Amino acid sequence: MLRDLTHALLQAARDEGAEEAEAMAIRAAATGIDVRNGSLEHAERAEGVEIGLRVLISGRQASVSGADHRQDTIRTMARRAVAMARSAPVDDSLGLADTDQLATETEGDYLQQFDTSEAPDPAALEDRALRAEAAALSVDGVRTVESANASYSHRESWLAMSNGFEGGHRRSQHATSCTAISGSGPGMERDHAGEGRIWAEDMPSAEEIGQLAGERAVARSGAHRPPTGAFPIIYDERISSGLIGHLLSAVNGTAIVRGASWLRDAMDMQVLPESITVQENPHLPRMSSSRVFDAEGLPTKPRDIVRDGLLTSWTLDLATARKLGLESTASAVRGLGGPPAPGLSNIRMTEGDHSRDELIADMGRGLLVTSLIGSSINPTTGDYSRGAAGFWVENGKISYPVNECTIAGNLRDMLMRLTPANDARDWRAVRVPSLLVEGMTVAGA
Structure with a gap:
């Protein structure tokens, strides 16, 4: 799907008179869970597909982007981008790479940027955030936990250019954070701990993150x-x-x-x-x-x-x-x-x-x-x-x-x-x- 969208963008740009063009399509999804006082405070889920197009005409350029990827919208985007580029100032340094400069290797699987294990569901994320909060509260001297969060996101992108290059990336991200508060009144101090990894198996435990946040907050007392x-x-x-x-x-x-x-x-x-x-x-x-x-x-x-x-x-x-x-x-x-x-x-x-x-x-x-x-x-x-x-x-x-x-x-x-x-x-x-x-x-x- 993403590849097809970038090809449609490039074709629309050519049809409108662009000399060079590059198109990008991104599909992303993210889930985040915030807890406080031992219960769910906020849950957020976002996902969608977005597209972007850059066109170049005689040293001029313009970029447009949007979340609507219907064919008539793509044509409208290309038309507007070309019109904007024709009114832009000239910059002789602009232009796509020559073909002999382009990467011949576009598969980066050895970089292991996507966690192939099962994605955590909201309940698992809530449990992780709750465990971080509980660990922070267990530290002697912690008054309260301002926030504890766990999230998971994944993103896939595809880039295509009129010089013949195309390739994509697929990435995932697990994250947990906690902010603890020590003291009271004007003597309150807060501190934070948080970690993010591509692979869940590389993450420190929620308890480690929460405890570290608590210890840091207490160390700042006075x-x-x-x-x-x-x-x-x-x-x-x-x-x-x-x-x-x-x-x-x-x-x-x-x-x-x-x-x-x-x-x-x-x-x-x-x-x-x-x-x-x-x-x-x-x-x-x-x-x-x-x-x-x-x-x-x-x-x-x-x-x-x-x-x-x-x-x-x-x-x-x-x-x-x-x-x-x-x-x-x-x-x-x-x-x-x-x-x-x-x-x-x-x-x-x-x-x-x-x-x-x-x-x-x-x-x-x-x-x-x-x-x-x-x-x-x-x-x-x-x-x-x-x-x-x-x-x-x-x-x-x-x-x-x-x-x-x-x-x-x-x-x-x-x-x-x-x-x-x-x-x-x-x-x-x-x-x-x-x-x-x-x-x-x-x-x-």
Whole structure:
């Protein structure tokens, strides 16, 4: 069905005068269950088929999408897309891939992105959410559970282009989460735990997730502001991927083309300590962002973004690559309603030799950050400021929980002064360990 829909879209686009076109069809279904106080609070089920079309005419493009896939609707979509494209500004970098650039392998079964076991029914999801809630409530000091959720979704997509490429993906996702609250009145603190996997057999138990949420909430009881000054900071593994995410955003082709990146002149320069490599690997089994081809039909492969501390690659789709006079890194991603853009799949960063606790001991006095709030980051200069919460460290040991503080620095300097721990988790799409960063500013009491 999906393949037939994309072929109908392409034919309609040709009939309306499109020079090039690409069509996508997606069939998806999701079920989510929320519980509270030991009973069902909310159940949601959504499913449907959606279609999208992008047309290109002499360096102009337009995209349309919809959920109605009747033949007359498809013709109307194509007519509107072509009319919009003819009124769009010219961009000579636009265009589909040449046929010799296209992926010849489109079957990615070895990536195991779809759980072939029986899908959980709503009763099974409710049971999982209830068990997570009960486990959180069993933790001494937990006052209540704000929410507990379990969900399952699956999605099938098909992409076809007028240059002859076509292929599809089939993915599933199981997820469980829980948010617990400790304390009362103005002293209330909340914290969260959640996990998602393609295969149900890879999921941690609901009890593990609920207990972790409860323990995290209780550990935050009595939080207050830390002192103000220049201190080392450890980004806990829970949130350390966000710090590396700023580097990944800065090397995205869209930012580089616009000149709106603090790393725009840093190619082949050192941006991380010499011992650290950051690699993208789209071919890891059972990871939700793995893929054998990108959204423009190009074959994907592992690549180093940073190698031994040196920046070696931008993240490029066809359009940004053409603007820069380079080759695409097969990094295009897209949704139904817009053109491709550079994006990432699985990121792996070099780990260190020491545990997080050893880094805490070496740090002596400083801040362990476990959550971040808000963001003030200058994409051109790399100036960085964020609200934070976590734990104050004295004499190499966690002393007390902290909140309502701000941490600040400059990303270029921060990344050059980091030390990774060895606690990265395999199931993270951006697999980054806890990170010790020297010499940041903490604004607290």
